[in-house]
Amino acid sequence: MKRILITGGAGFLGSHLCDRFVKEGFHVIAMDNLITGDLRNIEHLFKLPNFEFYHHDVSKFIHVPGQLDYILHFASPASPIDYLKIPIQTLKVGSLGIHNCLGLARVKGARVLIASTSEVYGDPLVHPQTEEYWGHVNPVGPRGVYDEAKRFQEAMTMAYHTYHGLETRIIRIFNTYGPRMRLNDGRVLPAFIGQALRGEDITIFGDGSQTRSFCYVDDLVEGIYRLLMSDYAQPVNIGNPSEITIKDFAEEIIKLTGTTQKVVYLDLPKDDPKQRQPDITKAKEILGWEPKVDRAEGLKITYDYFRNLPKERLFDEAIHREF
Numbered sequence: 001m002k003r004i005l006i007t008g009g010a011g012f013l014g015s016h017l018c019d020r021f022v023k024e025g026f027h028v029i030a031m032d033n034l035i036t037g038d039l040r041n042i043e044h045l046f047k048l049p050n051f052e053f054y055h056h057d058v059s060k061f062i063h064v065p066g067q068l069d070y071i072l073h074f075a076s077p078a079s080p081i082d083y084l085k086i087p088i089q090t091l092k093v094g095s096l097g098i099h100n101c102l103g104l105a106r107v108k109g110a111r112v113l114i115a116s117t118s119e120v121y122g123d124p125l126v127h128p129q130t131e132e133y134w135g136h137v138n139p140v141g142p143r144g145v146y147d148e149a150k151r152f153q154e155a156m157t158m159a160y161h162t163y164h165g166l167e168t169r170i171i172r173i174f175n176t177y178g179p180r181m182r183l184n185d186g187r188v189l190p191a192f193i194g195q196a197l198r199g200e201d202i203t204i205f206g207d208g209s210q211t212r213s214f215c216y217v218d219d220l221v222e223g224i225y226r227l228l229m230s231d232y233a234q235p236v237n238i239g240n241p242s243e244i245t246i247k248d249f250a251e252e253i254i255k256l257t258g259t260t261q262k263v264v265y266l267d268l269p270k271d272d273p274k275q276r277q278p279d280i281t282k283a284k285e286i287l288g289w290e291p292k293v294d295r296a297e298g299l300k301i302t303y304d305y306f307r308n309l310p311k312e313r314l315f316d317e318a319i320h321r322e323f
């Protein structure tokens with residue numbers, strides 16, 4: 001049985017990856033320090049013999065006994081609110097955390113896939129973004145802690161690949177949504193749906209003309225699986241190229257939820273990217289991957305998940321655990 005370590009395994013993406021690899025017959029070891037992760041995302045897996053959970057901070061030395069075939073490094077705060085609240089941890093998990101993962105991979109002879117992000121492109125001057133674009137990032141702006149951590153993580157991973165011959169994979173993830181996002185982590189989809197469910201006004205930042213391209217989580221997980229099993233070590237964009245302005249996105253959520261609250265316009269956060277859309281030519285050619293779930297379908301599944309949560313969870317804190 002192949003054994004895989006998934007850091008950030010209790011988070012939004014990490015927990016969906018745990019599900020997928022358990023289903024594929026792997027022995028899955030999820031690791032999480034639970035700063036932003038949530039055990040409720042993986043509690044259904046605890047009874048399985050091929051699932052283990054380690055409560056551990058990946059920025060500290062990692063010990064995993066026995067054979068390890070794959071490591072997925074998905075531990076990191078991933079929303080602007082989170083990484084503004086815990087900037088140092090964000091930098092540490094992208095630097096010390098990946099160093100520990102790569103060291104562990106060398107000892108075990110494991111293949112490593114790291115979660116990078118469209119944020120490496122910053123506020124992009126090239127549209128749509130191809131993997132060849134180097135980005136437009138402000139290292140000392142509020143997003144710098146996340147963007148630069150992820151850029152360092154890519155550099156470190158590539159160095160282990162070229163210098164040590166380690167098998168590595170780099171995925172650049174564009175905005176992704178689905179069940180198990182944290183309602184109050186500040187990201188736009190849980191923000192809008194949470195506001196609709198609590199009966200609050202819908203908050204659009206800026207004039208809402210900025211664009212994003214939203215990928216449903218199952219599509220993303222399929223892309224990750226294919227990249228991990230491929231032999232391609234350069235970065236690959238995975239995302240849904242269907243681009244929409246935040247204003248139009250708000251309209252879609254208002255229609256879906258039937259909220260009668262009004263829309264309010266707030267200041268645009270500093271360095272908020274104006275537009276973002278993945279060029280997925282590489283993913284199509286190398287992995288034979290493209291997204292299958294359109295926004296209407298994905299949003300419906302996601303809304304059903306949120307509205308069936310216990311009411312008190314609508315008021316979860318943005319970061320709800322001590323650290």
Ligand code: UDP
Nearest residue numbers: 080186187188189191203204205210246272
């Ligand atoms: N946004 C918004 N209202 C909110 C939360 C976010 O208009 O209540 C905007 C935000 O300014 C950004 C977009 O939605 O332009 C996506 O934000 P998110 O934090 O989800 O992700 P990112 O900016 O990292 O793509």
